[in-house]
Amino acid sequence: MPELPEVEAARRTAERVAAGRRIVSVWCADDPIVLETPPARLRRALLGRRVLRVGRHGKHFWLELDRRPWLLVHFGMSGGLYTPGRGVRLRSSGSRDWRVDWPPRFAKLRLTLDDGGELAIADARRLGRIRLRDDPRCEPPLSALGFDALRELPPPARFRALLTARAAPVKAVLLDQSFAAGVGNWVADEVLYQARIAPRRLARSLSPAEAGRLRGALRRVLVTAVRAGADSDRYPRGWLFHRRWDHGTATRRGEPIRHETIAGRTAAWVPARQR
């Protein structure tokens, strides 16, 4: 789930539950991979702290506390933020009722707030990371990231300059977090589909008009997905998203969807519409 829209939804949930509240209990899983900062240090840094606000850049988010260091979280491929009675719906779970167990399966960190609110971070596949940072934005891994694809999208001329400076296929550039932070596999495919650009096109070969379409599609897809609270059932019907895994089938207009590996990931695209 976790590309920019999903992480922004998690950020908002965390802010609603925790901002202005004090952390009164901390539970850590015994998982030295996801908990990059050891449990004892996490507990010491978090217990008794007040949460001021919750920040995000690309696919990372962090809890700003009344004392440093702060808590920095990345969801990896399968992580998510949970509160009692509410979960993060997975694409594969077609179920309407998406109530989650409490605590959620694969919980890695649980926080209780002074008003009884609770937050949990869970991660089945363990590619996510939970760690402490004094100043998240200025230290690795955030310091190596490019502009936040939602809040810091450069003006058209600048966007095109950054894009055409790159030799790789445009899909690879979109996925590169040092270019645009927050774009993942489905967002990249959706953006290329809506901009009508084939994923293998070299970034440096894009015309000003194409770069403009790409930028416009990137902004539109992210704004729309974030407005929908990253609930994919609320994404527009015409989005490739709803069809991208219908192997061998087509878009609603009957155009076949092709799947191929580009930049190490499966790209879904529509040759009839993307050049």
Place this chain on the structure above:
DNA sequence: CTCAGTGTTCAGTG
């Protein structure tokens, strides 16, 4: 049983 996956990192290559 095998394999792909809404991600990132790092070794290897040109």
Place this chain on the structure above:
DNA sequence: TCACTGAACACTGA
């Protein structure tokens, strides 16, 4: 040195 690619990571669910 830079830029890019692909394997590794770790595990679930199809």
